[in-house]
Amino acid sequence: MKRPVIFLIPGFILLSFMAYPSYKLNMQVPVASASILPKHDSARKGFELLAGDFGQGNVFPIQVVLKAKHGTVLSDDNLKAIDQITNDIQNFNNVDKVVSLTNWNMEWKLSNYQQAYKAYDRLPDFVKGQLNKLTNHDRGHTTTILLVSPKTDADSKASRELVRKIRSLLKENSTENFETYVGGQSAIGVDFDQRIFNNLPMIIVTVFVISFVVLIVSFRSIFLPVKALVLNSLVTLASMGMLVAVFQQGNFREAINxxxxxxxxxxxxxxxxxxxxxxxxRIRELKDEGIPTIESIVKGISETAGLVNGAAAIMIAVFGAFAMVKVEVVKELGFGLAVAILLDATVIRSVLVPAIMRVLGEANWWLPFRFAVPINNRKNVETEEGLS
Known part of the structure; x- marks a missing residue:
């Protein structure tokens, strides 16, 4: 309180330093992966054995579904379009192989497939077997599926980028012949993350606006709600930065959940x-009782410090226990919340809040408009008037 600026500067520098790694934050929900489970878990061991022996591309391929707009997928024109899409996808760098109606037999050319499918009823059983795996034969062969095996894991950034490339390709080249869909575990991850990214700005704005309005009503001030939002944002970014440094960069992972x-x-x-x-x-109550602002800040911080720090210590212990769990998403949440609460109770509440309020002085209580006094305060005012 005597030298607020001297404490403000290193406080902001510390939070900024801790928040710096957050600009490298890569958010990605884990799919087709057992990495969130403990290493000794039998489900993880079985998954890793399956993926290692058969390849993740075969176990979790990208599924390209083509629904013919006219006729069946076995018509000459549609088979030609399917063959073109198959070759275009096969030419992508990260593709190991593509299985489709026009390449499951490497000895055949497009003309062989076109000729064979014209006589579907007379096809050998092994050919029908391959065909029925790739078309909805019980509904007239109106839809087919292409199975794309990436060279990288289904949960990797490269496989998700491949999903985007395939979707872009289909959007450009197949609208005349087919309705197109891209599914599979990698595509589910892409869509899940995109939904979160699309809604995140709305979540942040909603929380900020509601918090700002509620704090204005509660504090009867403009600067104090702004201060609260800025400091809470800094703590959140600092916590994100530590998550990136420890879990993403420290463990050489591609992303945080x-x-x-x-x-x-x-x-x-x-x-x-x-x-x-x-x-x-509490500071506002002391101020309303006629105590000077500076003294109200000192007394308010002192009177609430034990309660705030005690509650913070309990939550740090609880969240710290979460951080010891071997399930990754729980560990990330526990670590991030423990760091954030620690910073909030020490750097924010014990240093920056009183220092900023000391610098603002009487401006802490500035409000450019007036509104009705809350009911509990109105009763206090009426009681004081009666006693006087």
Whole structure:
């Protein structure tokens, strides 16, 4: 309180330093992967054995579904289009192999497939067997599937990029002949992450707006809610930065589970706002009693410090226990929340909040508009008037 600037500068530098790795944050939900399970788990061992012996590309291929707009997929024109799509996908760098209606027999040319499929009923059983795996034969051969085996794991960034390339290719070249769909585990991961990215800005804006309005009503101030949002954002970024440094860069992983930052943001903002309301409301009460602002800050911080730090210690212990769990997503959440609560209770509440309020002085309580006094405060005012 005597030298607020001297404490503000290193406080912000520390949080900025911890937040710096967050710009490298790569969010990706794990799919077709047992890496989130402990290494000794039998399900993980079985999965790794299956993927190692048969290849993840064969176990979890990218599935390209083509539904003919006209006729069946066995017509000459549609087979020609399928063959072109097959060759285009096969030419992508990360593709190991593609299985489709026009390449399951490497000795045949396109004309052989076209000729053979015209006499479907007379085909040998082994040919019908291959054909029935790739078309909906019980519904008139109107739809076919291409099985694309990537060279990389289904959960890798390269396989997800391959999904995007295939979708772009289909969008450009197959609209005249087919309705197209791209599925499989890699595609599910891409779509899940995209849905989160699309909704994340709305989540952040909604939390900020609601928090800002509630804090204005609670604190009867403009600068204090702004301060709360800025400091909570810094703590969140610092926690994300530590997650990236420890789990993504430290463990040489491609990404953090995309669920982790969203849950971390929501939970941390809720917990931090509890502390903020508790501390600032006490300072506001002291100020309303006629105590000078500086003295109110000192007394309010002192009176609430034991409660805030005690609650923080309990939550750090609980979240720290989560961080010891061998399931990755739980470990990430526990570590991120423990770091965030530690920073929030020490650097934020014990250093930056009083220092910033000391610098603002009377501006802490500036509000450019007025609204009705809350019911509990109105009763206090009426009681004081009656006593006087």
């Amino acid at each position: 995309s669920i982790t930052p969203v849950v971390l943001f929501a939970v941390l903002f809720g917990l931090s706002m509890d502390y903020e309301v508790l501390i600032i409301n």
